[in-house]
Amino acid sequence: MIQVAILGFGVVGSGVAEVIRRNNGPISARAGAGIEVKYILDVRDFPDSPYADRFVKDFSVIEQDPEVEVVVETIGGCAVAYDYTKRALNAGKSVVTSNKELVAEHGFELLHLAREHTASYLFEASVGGGIPILHPLTQCLAANRLTEVQGILNGTTNYILTRMITDGISFEEALKEAQQRGYAEHDPTDDVEGIDACRKICILATIAFGRHVYPRQVPTEGITKITLADVSYADAAGMKVKLLGRAIRQPEDRVMAYVAPHFVPVSDPLASVEDVFNAITVRGNAIGDVMFYGRGAGMLPTASAVVSDVIEAARHVRTRRFLSWEEGGEDYVVGTQTLATQWFLRLKGAIRDLEGLGPVSILGRAGAPEDEVGVITEAMTRAELERRLAGRTALSAIRVLDESADLA
Amino acid sequence: MIQVAILGFGVVGSGVAEVIRRNNGPISARAGAGIEVKYILDVRDFPDSPYADRFVKDFSVIEQDPEVEVVVETIGGCAVAYDYTKRALNAGKSVVTSNKELVAEHGFELLHLAREHTASYLFEASVGGGIPILHPLTQCLAANRLTEVQGILNGTTNYILTRMITDGISFEEALKEAQQRGYAEHDPTDDVEGIDACRKICILATIAFGRHVYPRQVPTEGITKITLADVSYADAAGMKVKLLGRAIRQPEDRVMAYVAPHFVPVSDPLASVEDVFNAITVRGNAIGDVMFYGRGAGMLPTASAVVSDVIEAARHVRTRRFLSWEEGGEDYVVGTQTLATQWFLRLKGAIRDLEGLGPVSILGRAGAPEDEVGVITEAMTRAELERRLAGRTALSAIRVLDESADLA
Structure with missing residues (x-):
């Protein structure tokens, strides 16, 4: 018999108890x-739970019970969860978690600690639910x-974008609806600003390429600036607006990683x-391209x-089971400066004002004001884009995902 | 150093050598x-291959060399491949294969043999390339x-159907093109009659539900009868014609498995x-629904x-690593008699001749002859469909995949 302790009896923690039952x-x-x-550790009381007799409030009960071989950490964040994970691993217990923040910030150290104590540290649930x-x-x-890992890594923002695309409701309305349905937190910052997706692409990039990529190294842009106008132009171009996390192998064993909305x-x-x-x-x-698809969240x-x-x-x-990777480094992750892609631009002005942008495809949308123009440019870096804009301000500037050579 | 022997130097076997290099x-x-x-075992000579010095023609050289720990079988079929696999496992060597026919027909016995000799028998490549x-x-x-496994399991037929749907060319033309491009064999029977998909759904069903499902137990229908008329009606209904292998958990620990074209x-x-x-x-x-997507074939x-x-x-x-399942049985796999789905029907006649079919949605297509009608029925079993057709002959009768409750 393997005895398990669950830390945190929230959505995921109670789901774990339920699936095991x-x-x-x-x-x-x-x-x-x-x-x-x-054991189930939680600061709250659950007198009516079928597990009422298993609740404890003091982690040292779990830490000191040699019968507990596996600790499930579903507390989240990097405070208590970090402390308890270290103590559990130090006690030789394996730790399983869905805590992407902790893995993205401290995965290297925690895996090292696990190996030192012949324990496992496993976190399949931290990416892709x-x-x-x-x-795999x-x-x-x-x-x-592997040369590239990319994806739609956050269900909340994908829900919001889908509602904007399919039903033409604004970002603010779609966010409110997502909150009402329980898909978005009361404070949605981590989701809509791309922070959650950033943590996940860090974990994916780290595993795919073998060295730790830290969230602070990854330029991250969310979806709060996406408008219905952008969504309409995307539709006119045969594309959809999606928030992507991307990690691309670079020369000299470096990696480029970033999170941003894209025209796909x-x-x-x-x-x-x-x-x-x-x-x-x-x-x-x-292998070419392989895609994994499913519910990225939910109990x-x-x-x-x-x-x-x-x-x-x-x-x-x-x-x-040991998973391991090497420590990262400041030089290891490069920014998106060298990444040349096509760009969608929404500009204030008329078609005659496009001079200097180079060859563009002009897009139309219903209800566009007379002084607005939407275009897709040829591929270039952001610096080159800025140079060609020559001081003009784009209302929107969104990268276009290149048609994959493999999938085309 | 782990020494490997490759049996068969065809597309997959030479690909294995290439990937290892x-x-x-x-x-x-x-x-x-x-x-x-x-070693590489092949009946042919390859004097110009960079591996020319490793070719052997006699399997017993490999069988009797204790240095060889892993045998890669890419011969295919159930004749020599079956014999060599048994001999390799009996010699305590692990065997890795892409041979779906052998796994579907003899997987239970070969896994048992592997376990007896503390060897592994692994076949990830047999399904989904x-x-x-x-x-996973x-x-x-x-x-x-798990309650259900289903999929598009054969790349050749999916290519043919895609060409029919997208470019309006006939089955015969699309097949010829697939052969020219190397996507279909000179004798395409295994692909177009659904036999290859049948073997794969057998392997998937066996792993998902724990007992061996044999190809002979699985009703199998290919795509040779699919016409451009069917494809047009599917388009009118907002659907696409796809060849699916499906395995569905049934009451009393039975399983239903079949291969057939569907409106999706x-x-x-x-x-x-x-x-x-x-x-x-x-x-x-x-977990709900999870999808795995990629190239199902290719070197x-x-x-x-x-x-x-x-x-x-x-x-x-x-x-x-031991994978195991239980032996199957005649009673274990049930036919599709009890499966109630909506049906697409293409009938000779006029709309007034639809009497007795129950509620239907009538579909239109460009260029339909005056005496043809396409409909989608309500959900029913095949027996009920036959009863309602009351002797009328359907030019086409294709199951409609029910909208997944989970994905809807």
């Missing part, structure tokens, strides 16, 4: 031993030299990923990914 | 030991009770899978999946 037969069969929740992506990235794609051609599989769904595309030199999908890792930890209680 | 650094790092191709699907199915989704609503992610791409959707009680994608398994086998040379 509901699917106990197949879970225990796959783990090779029974799985039992011995229930979508199996980190395991490390295992199944082991035969490839409808022929690209990422364009048809709607609502709260997530999708991650991985490109390798042998049961995320919990199911956590429980898969609990099973993994339980199966390897004696042999342990 | 091209990505040797990362592959060896992940395997925890160098990987070297010691380079798409990691069997590993067994590992990452371990926390779910464009809102379903499977509808946007085009050309030679494959996609597999897995539904679990916690390098398939080879990369084989090499991933070689790495897996190499990493577990001492501990071994």
Whole structure:
């Protein structure tokens, strides 16, 4: 029997307890031993919960109980969660988490600590919710030299963009609706400013390319400036506006990573990923493009990914599973200065004012004011774009995702 | 150093040699030991190959060389491949394959043999080419009770259907083109009659639900009867014609599996899978729907999946990785008799002749003869459909994939 402690009884933590209860037969069969929740740590009281007798408020109870072999951390953030994770690993217990912030900020150190204490630190649920992506990235794609990882990594912003595109409601209205449906937090900053997507692309880039990429190294732009006008021009161009996290292998073993809204051609599989769904595309030199698609959040999908890792930890209680990567570095991550892409521009002015931009495709949209023009430029860096704009201010400047050579 | 023997130097076998050569650094790092191709077995001579010195014609050389720990079988079929696989496993060597026919027909026996000899038998490449699907199915989704697996499992037929849908060319022309491009064999029977898709859905169903499903138990219908008229009606209905393999969990621990063309609503992610791409959707009680998408065939994608398994086998040379399932049985797989779906019907006659079919949506298409009518019925079993047709012969009768509750 493998005894598990769950830290935090919020959406994911209670989902983990529920999945372990509901699917106990197949879970225990796959783990090779029974799985039992011995403790749940939460500051709140849950007198009516079926697990009422298992709640504790003092982490040292769990830390000091040698029967507990796997700790599930679903507290989130980098404060208490960081402290408890270190203490659990130091006590030789394996830790499973969905905490992308902690992994993105301290993954290197925590994996190192896990290895020192012959414990596992597993975090499949930290990216893509229930979508199996980190395991396939490390295992199944082991035969490839990976060149690029990119995707729609945040369900809240994808829901908002989908509502804007499909139903023509504004960003503010769509955000309010997402909050009412429980898809967005009361304070939506982490989602709409791209911070959540940034943490996830850090984790993906780190695994794909082998060295730690830190969130502070990744230029991040959210969707708060996207207007219905931009969405209409995208439609006219046969594209959709999507918030993408991207990580691209660079010369001299460096990596470029960033988060920004993009115009995505409808022929690209990422364009048809709607609502709260997530999708991650991985490109390798042998495999071409592979895409993983599913619910990126939600209680049961995320919990199911956590429980898969609990099973993994339980199966390897004696042999342990080690994932590891190297420490990052200031020189390792390069900015987007060298990235040349086509750009969508929305400008104040008339078509005759486009002089100096180089060849452009002019787009139309219903209801455009007379002094507005939307265009798609040829591929260039941001610096070159600024030079050609020569002081003109673009109302919008959004990168166009290049048609993938592989998928075309 | 792990010594590998490759059986068969065709498209996949030579791809495996190429991937091992091209990505040797990362592959060896992940395997925890160098990987070297010691022998290649083929009946043909390859005097100009860079591997010319490694060719052998007698399998017993490989069988009796204790240095060879991993055998890659890319011969295909159930004759020699079956014999060599048994002999390799009996000699305690792990076997990695892309041979779906052999796995679908003899997987239970071969896995059993592998376990008896503490060897691994791995076949990620047998389904979905380079798409990691069997590993995620067994590992990452371990926390779910799976209810359904379905997908576009054959790239050749998907290419043909895409050409029919997008460019309006006939089945015969599209097939000829696929052959010219090397996407279809000279004898295309296995692809166009659904036999290849049948083997793959057998393997997926077996892993997802735990007991062996044999090809002979799975009703299989290909795409040879699909006409441009059907494709046009699908378009009018907002759908696309796709060849799907499906396996659905049934009451009393049985499973329903079949292969048939379907009308797929464009809102379903499977509808946007085009050309030679494959996609597999897995539904679990916690995770909802997850989709895996990529190139289902081709030298390098398939080879990369084989090499991933070689790495897996190499990493577990001492501990071994066992996958296992139970033997199947005649009662275990049920036919599609109880499956009620909507149907697309193309009938000879006029609208007034639709009497007795129940409520239908009438479809139009350009250039339809006056005495043809296309409709979509309400959901019913095939027996009920036959009863309502009351002796009328449908020119086409194609199941409509129900809009997924989860994805809707």
